[in-house]
Amino acid sequence: MATAGRSGVGTNQEDVRRHNLGTALGHVHRAGRISRAELTARMGLNRSTIAGLVAELESLGLADQAKPSGTRIGAGRPSVDVKARTGAYVLAVDLRVDGLTVARVGLGGVVRARATGPVPPDHDPYAIADSVVDLMRLVVRDVEPNAALVGVGLGVPGIIRGDDGLVRLAPNLGWHDVPFTKILSERLGPIAMPVLGNDADLGALAEHLRGAGVGVDDLVYLSGEVGVGAGVIVGGRKLEGAGGYAGEIGHMPFLPEGKLCHCGARGCWETEIGAPAIALAVGCPAEQVGALGEFLEGVHEATPDLRVVGRHLGRGLAGAVNLLNPRVIVLGGYLRSLFPLVREDVDAELQVHGLAAPREQVLVTLPGLGGDSVLHGAAELAFEPLLADPVGRLATACLDVDSALAG
Amino acid sequence: MATAGRSGVGTNQEDVRRHNLGTALGHVHRAGRISRAELTARMGLNRSTIAGLVAELESLGLADQAKPSGTRIGAGRPSVDVKARTGAYVLAVDLRVDGLTVARVGLGGVVRARATGPVPPDHDPYAIADSVVDLMRLVVRDVEPNAALVGVGLGVPGIIRGDDGLVRLAPNLGWHDVPFTKILSERLGPIAMPVLGNDADLGALAEHLRGAGVGVDDLVYLSGEVGVGAGVIVGGRKLEGAGGYAGEIGHMPFLPEGKLCHCGARGCWETEIGAPAIALAVGCPAEQVGALGEFLEGVHEATPDLRVVGRHLGRGLAGAVNLLNPRVIVLGGYLRSLFPLVREDVDAELQVHGLAAPREQVLVTLPGLGGDSVLHGAAELAFEPLLADPVGRLATACLDVDSALAG
Known part of the structure; x- marks a missing residue:
């Protein structure tokens, strides 16, 4: 995301300088290493202002300047790289x-x-x-x-x-x-x-900044953590809801006469794709349900019961696709270990329950940041x-x- | 939403003037009538700049200036009102x-x-x-x-x-x-x-600007129009999705072994709360299904079948509440006529299936703009x-x- 720097007239100069310094640091932080030329382009400020900001970041112990790592292209002076320092x-x-x-x-x-x-x-x-x-x-x-x-x-x-x-x-x-x-x-x-x-x-935030969703403005991250929650980014911004409570996708009504959920309702999605349901399907002992992901790493083929879970996963994802039209859905937590086992079943249900227009745009994938x-x-x-x-x-x-x- | 005007340095003066003129017109348009003092406050520009913008809107045939309609409060000159003109x-x-x-x-x-x-x-x-x-x-x-x-x-x-x-x-x-x-x-x-x-x-946009959702940044508008779609506003902005297809809430998976939906899937929410299902529940003849809203106006008591529809409506709304955490849900189209008949059933299901934190924040209501x-x-x-x-x-x-x- 390009962020234009603020010019100084009409606002407090000191505020503007602090804001620009933070913006510059944000670019360096997210990239890890970025050329000064690229930083200049992204911030829309002139080169001398950028040089000043980088020097200040250096003096604060937040960045280093270094020779560029890449090959020099074209004539002109090569731009200096700015690296995040762990000060x-x-x-x-x-x-x-x-x-x-x-x-x-x-x-x-x-x-x-x-x-x-x-x-x-x-x-x-x-x-x-x-x-x-x-x-x-x-x-x-x-x-x-x-x-x-x-x-x-x-x-x-x-x-x-x-x-x-x-x-x-x-x-x-x-x-x-x-x-x-x-x-x-x-x-x-x-x-x-x-x-x-x-x-x-937080999973959504990290995958958006550094993982499978870099450059993707519409993303859903599903956490499989006994229950199932979603972090949703829409138009590049976190979906907060009125009180910051948005994303409770595990409690979408799913099976009217389904199992009783800990929330008090019956048939929430997570009663079918939550850890206890999966543990039952793969014969994971009750005391290992908390570490279901590890247990699933040792499973090499989906049982028929696990395939049913896969279909429930796919059908629910189709709902998210139809309602939110994300570009990427990242499956985190134990869903990371489940997905490779039941991918076909997930895809098949997505095909049936996802509307063509949004379905054609979505990629269901594993986290770029692993666990x-x-x-x-x-x-x-x-x-x-x-x-x-x-x-x-x-x-x-x-x-x-x-x-x-x-x- | 307060919108700060742009100052002119560092950007093209003409662009800034056009932008500010449009912003001023937007305030006048949304308010219908607004005092110049209020306009000045909302735009964060000085009084003479605002006076110039209003004069230009007048000369373009887009606004009139008029004596204020309200009572004069305090000393000082009363501010002039600016009214939208239908030029x-x-x-x-x-x-x-x-x-x-x-x-x-x-x-x-x-x-x-x-x-x-x-x-x-x-x-x-x-x-x-x-x-x-x-x-x-x-x-x-x-x-x-x-x-x-x-x-x-x-x-x-x-x-x-x-x-x-x-x-x-x-x-x-x-x-x-x-x-x-x-x-x-x-x-x-x-x-x-x-x-x-x-x-x-568009229903969501209008209710947000002029209806039941004025000042509400998180809003869901449900259109009952044979099928059921949603317009969603999150954090004051339209939920678009990757391709602009977001909001197909009628195709949330709802009943696994439910009726066949026109989309090809089985058990979408709208197979239970769409016009054909409601028509069946109230004995509305097939040829009148398109005008179901009018038919429902003549129904004065919910039949048991209609109450089932009401419960399906409430259960699905709970899903929207849990996932999106809206402040307001506006029921449009034929849902306007349905809701008063089944409000108790909707509320009861919301109570069971909505998580407390988001449920406590939501108001389910009729459109401020009627039909x-x-x-x-x-x-x-x-x-x-x-x-x-x-x-x-x-x-x-x-x-x-x-x-x-x-x-």
């Missing part, structure tokens, strides 16, 4: 029903360290917050001196209220109105205010304040997280 | 399965004349285009001298390709890849290029070029449509 980083958390992943992610979206751990079976939010902090200690242990922590982002399989990060409902964690943001922020203190996002929304879509999305969420105002965010960033967390 | 108008067409409505609509969204007629039972596009032109002749007969026709917009119950206005599929007209835009434009010649829109999309949502939406579509560039559009507008159509 600033975030902590990203992927909280799943079956486990916890914490990563230290540098500018440019580079995972510098990661740690995983279990979650307590009772999903006690206080115990989970303690585990999150324990894993954070591990990943910041060898952080570069003076590197600045600029954000903490978490992906949670639930419905998050935007105002205060209250988890309104995370059915598979058994959470109703759990103030997890508050619980975790009490443990992190002044290090950084954690920001929570719905796991599917890390949500983790990367959590990192992107945490980077947002830095990209909005690099100077302002750095001014209040924590420079010694290791000691702060040890204390 | 420019559009022709709006609502093409339904059961009939055709054509209206002459002036700036401010005022219907100045309307005419209705039948559509041939075989839905031959050439014959329908002839009927459209016949009705146009009627509504332009007493048009003011020198009034300028600035656009022709049509609402069609089908899937329209954005590039060229090809009707890819209008199942209830029996149209597949019908170049109706081309057929009609051959009849209109240089008068104006017709622009087609999906009926539900004219699509017609008004077609008019808004036709006004768009004028609002984008008033001077440019007026320069090529047709000033004597009456003679041109007679020829």
Whole structure:
């Protein structure tokens, strides 16, 4: 997405400079490495302004300038490349029903360290917050001196209220109105205010920025995480809905006399394609349902029961195709492992239930980021304040997280 | 929606002036009448610039200045009101399965004349285009001298390709890849290029601008027009999808072993809440199915069969609530007449199948524009070029449509 820079007349000069600095950093962050000429083209500002912005990013420890990596084409001076430097980083958390992943992610979206751990079976939010902090200690242990922590982002399989990060409902964690943001922020203190996002929304964000949906403005990311949620991007923007609750695709009515869903209704789509239904179809033991994806990796042929699940998946996807007309549908979570087994059945149902015009435009595919879509999305969420105002965010960033967390 | 005016430095002055003139006209058009002070506030430009823009709109015959209608509050000079003048108008067409409505609509969204007629039972596009032109002749007969026709917009119950206005599929007209835009434009010649829109999309647009969804950024408009389509507005913008085909909510999979749908699939939602299903439930004769809304006006109590339809309606709406989290759902077409009969059943199913967080935020309601949502939406579509560039559009507008159509 090209973003035109703002010119300075009629608005506060300092605001404009900060905005342009953030925009430039955003381009560098998303590309990892970008030529100054390309940056100039994307921002629609003149070369000397761009040179000034890049110099400022360098002095802030956020970017390096380097000789171009590619072959020189044409005459004229070769443009200098701008690389993201990991002088600033975030902590990203992927909280799943079956486990916890914490990563230290540098500018440019580079995972510098990661740690995983279990979650307590009772999903006690206080115990989970303690585990999150324990894993954070591990990943910041060898952080570069003076590197600045600029954000903490978490992906949670639930419905998050935007105002205060209250988890309104995370059915598979058994959470109703759990103030997890508050619980975790009490443990992190002044290090950084954690920001929570719905796991599917973050998966969509990451796949859009760095995965199977780069350059795609209409995308659906399906998270298979016991239940099934969707992160939807329409016209390049996240589908939020009135309260930020959009995307609960697992609760589309699907079978009128179907199984009872944990939400209280009967026959929601996820009663047929959720982890318990799939586990039943492949004979996965109850205690392994949380790690269904791994179990499915060991399955090499679809049983007739699994093929029924595949058809339910395809029929439901057709509904998403007809209503949302996406260019790409990314199947995340355990759906990553399921899809290769039942692709034919999915395609066949899509063929029958998808209307021709939108069906011809859609690609159903696996995540470009493998199993890390949500983790990367959590990192992107945490980077947002830095990209909005690099100077302002750095001014209040924590420079010694290791000691702060040890204390 | 407040729209900041553009300042002139760094861009082409003439472009900026045209843009600001269009933005000012847009505010006047949407409000019908607006004080100059309010216009100044909404555009974020200074008073003398606004005065200049309003004077130019006056000289173009697009606006009048008038003494304020309200009581004077506070000291200071009272602000002058700016009113839309009908020096420019559009022709709006609502093409339904059961009939055709054509209206002459002036700036401010005022219907100045309307005419209705039948559509041939075989839905031959050439014959329908002839009927459209016949009705146009009627509504332009007493048009003011020198009034300028600035656009022709049509609402069609089908899937329209954005590039060229090809009707890819209008199942209830029996149209597949019908170049109706081309057929009609051959009849209109240089008068104006017709622009087609999906009926539900236009209903959503009109309800958002002038109906039950004013100020609401997340809205679903359901058109009941034999089949059922949705126009969806998310975050204040139309949900287009990759190819402009989004909104085919009638083809959400609903009953796996349900009735065969005209789309070729089985059990689409509209097989249960479409006009034929409702007609069956209320004993509406086959030949009146096209005018089901009128028939339902004569029904005063829901039969058990109709209550089943109401429950299907509610269950499907819950799916839209869970996936899209809209603030308002507007029920248009024959659903306007159905809803009051089955409201309790709709509400009961919404209660069961809607997740609490999004359900608590949604209002299911009737159109603010009665049966004219699509017609008004077609008019808004036709006004768009004028609002984008008033001077440019007026320069090529047709000033004597009456003679041109007679020829």
